[in-house]
Amino acid sequence: MAAQITPPSSSSSSLAFSSEFNVWKPMRCCFFKWVSQFLTRGLLGLGMDGSPLAKGINPEEQEEFFIDILDKEEALSTLSITVVGASGDLAKKKIFPALFALYYEDCLPKNFIVFGYARTKLTDEELRNIISTTLTCRIDKRENCKHKMEQFLKRCFYHSGEYNSEENFAELDSKLKKKEAGKLSNRLFYLSIPPNIFVDVVRCASMKASSANGWTRVIVEKPFGRDSESSAELTRCLKKYLTEDQIFRIDHYLGKELVENLSVLRFSNLIFEPLWSRNYIRNVQFIFSEDFGTEGRGGYFDNYGIIRDIMQNHLLQILALFAMETPVSLDAEDIRNEKVKVLRSMKPLELEDVIIGQYKGHNKGGRAYPGYIDDSTVPKNSITPTFAAAALFINNARWDGVPFLMKAGKALHRKRAEIRVQFRHVPGNLYKRNFGTDLDKATNELVLRVQPDEAIYLKINNKVPGLGMRLDRSDLNLLYRARYPTEIPDAYERLLLDAIAGERRLFIRSDELDAAWSLFTPLLKELEAKKIAPELYPYGSRGPVGAHYLAAKYNVRWGDLGGEDD
Ligand SMILES: NC(=O)C1=CN([C@@H]2O[C@H](COP(=O)(O)OP(=O)(O)OC[C@H]3O[C@@H](n4cnc5c(N)ncnc54)[C@H](OP(=O)(O)O)[C@@H]3O)[C@@H](O)[C@H]2O)C=CC1
Ligand SMILES: O=C1O[C@H](COP(=O)(O)O)[C@@H](O)[C@H](O)[C@H]1O
Secondary structure: OOOOOOOOOOOOOOOOOOOOOOOOHHHHHHHHHHHHHHHHHHHHHHOOOOOOOOOOOOHHHHHHHHHHHHHHHHHOEEEEEEEEOOOOHHHHHHHHHHHHHHHHOOOOOOOEEEEEEEOOOOOHHHHHHHHHOOOOOOOOOOOOHHHHHHHHHHOEEEEEOOOOOHHHHHHHHHHHHHHHOOOEEEEEEEEOOOHHHHHHHHHHHHHHOOOOOOOEEEEEOOOOOOOHHHHHHHHHHHHHHOOHHHEEEEOHHHHOHHHHHHHHHHHOOOOOHHHOOOOOEEEEEEEEEOOOOOOOOHHHHHOOHHHHHHHHHHHHHHHHHHHOOOOOOOOHHHHHHHHHHHHHOEOOOOHHHEEEEEEEOEEEOOEEEOOHHHOOOOOOOOOOOOEEEEEEOEOOOOOOOOOEEEEEEOOEOOOEEEEEEEEOOOOOOOOHHHHOOOHHHHOOEEEEEEEOOOEEEEEEEEEOOOOOOOEEEEEEEEEHHHHOOOOOOOHHHHHHHHHHHOOOOOEEOHHHHHHHHHHHHHHHHHHHHOOOOOEEEEOOEOOOOHHHHHHHHOOOOOHHHOOOOO
């Protein structure tokens, strides 16, 4: 009987010995052990003669043997990544730098090329000049950085074309083919473009620039529609040209280190999982704040607003991961099945459980900060929310009655994203009288600070050292920069690597998307139909007071506003 193999828990558990296994370096570094375990204990265990194991050679020789196979396979295949919308903000700010970081870390296959595609007329050299300004060696004081950048830029090319022109995509295809030089070609398209042209690009790319002999995948950026109907329509149109397996809907919050760690924390530590329910948890808070406004993205933002921009996707995805039942395995489908179940167990949001706000101009320290409607790309009478707070509930046995609060806002007093878990009071607490009247302040709180300054800390009650019996609140604090010397990779690096590996765990499946929209669509329609005016809050403030009333309605205090840097 073949021995049981446990796939690695990191990003490529779905890699199997299929055609996808046309081998590149990250698999070597990250999964070599698993690969060799599989081969030696699996295939070889089934009695393949001539194997290194059968020949009785040592582990180093085995490793060399497999690396040799991987090298041979790698030499025969290519990866072409086309960034559609290469002239845009996201491409420059995130995608090219993430690709370079992967290259620097030796995580891209030996044969890879990157193509920028957009309408703007640029030469290869001009694209290289533009992107070179945003490439950085992620980790300080790295050797060879300049040389690596030059090598990376030599692999970057540009093709100018219209987004709805099959002819222009056929030209791209010819250029790709030339560079791929007859090897097995895998092609990844990253749609870093406004959503109104997603379908045109997918149509042209799939018809004229799909790989003829390898895989073709498309990373789709948000927004995935504005509501249930438009999202379903987008999915329907994308599926005319692509299968669900080819579509990688990206939510970059799922690629953040602390979000990735949420499941590890919960499922690999005995102390958390037993507490993870209504029996011990009083409420959970998902908080996103930025200390800047829509600067430059007002045109896009005004059509969406903060609920669609942050809550319906980033915060809801984290909530689903937080609240899901234990998945059968770490496989993408098992995890996404559990997330869908949570989303489908939730009550759609109602107006009375939501408050919205919009930032207004404010003078501080002799500086004038503009209001949202001062943005030249925003209509003067806009009532689009730049802040929202909401209370959500999961109607299942684990979470019945527990408020899940979300808060998201732009132009607030600081930049922060965190998950806060507030626990119940200690029943019959022996030290009750030491806490004064405010027992809520004495409950435990677990905080996962997603950014900045990643940390996990647990607020506990502790005796102040000394002869008396005075208690205070202290933190058991896992501050990442103090504990881990390595730089944390950007979310886009992780997600790009996963898309290349065919790992779908951190991408949104279409039924997840439908369930997410079902929760928010009725509310969004009501807000728009009733033209509900947002509560104004000053740029750089802590947001509208309405958020406090909403929390108070459910006996909750926002954990991020507790003082002492919370
Ligand atoms: N920027 C960000 O921080 C984030 C962006 N996103 C999403 O990523 C995608 C890309 O974002 P971003 O780079 O900011 O977008 P941009 O507005 O910068 O657009 C990207 C490129 O698309 C082309 N383009 C822009 N508007 C139009 C239009 N109306 N019709 C046709 N082409 C157009 C332009 O290229 P050209 O004129 O050369 O063809 C532009 O350089 C969007 O879907 C956005 O929602 C998601 C998260 C964060
Ligand atoms: O998706 C989006 O995210 C960014 C915030 O991302 P972060 O990784 O910098 O926290 C937000 O500014 C933008 O409005 C939104 O579209």
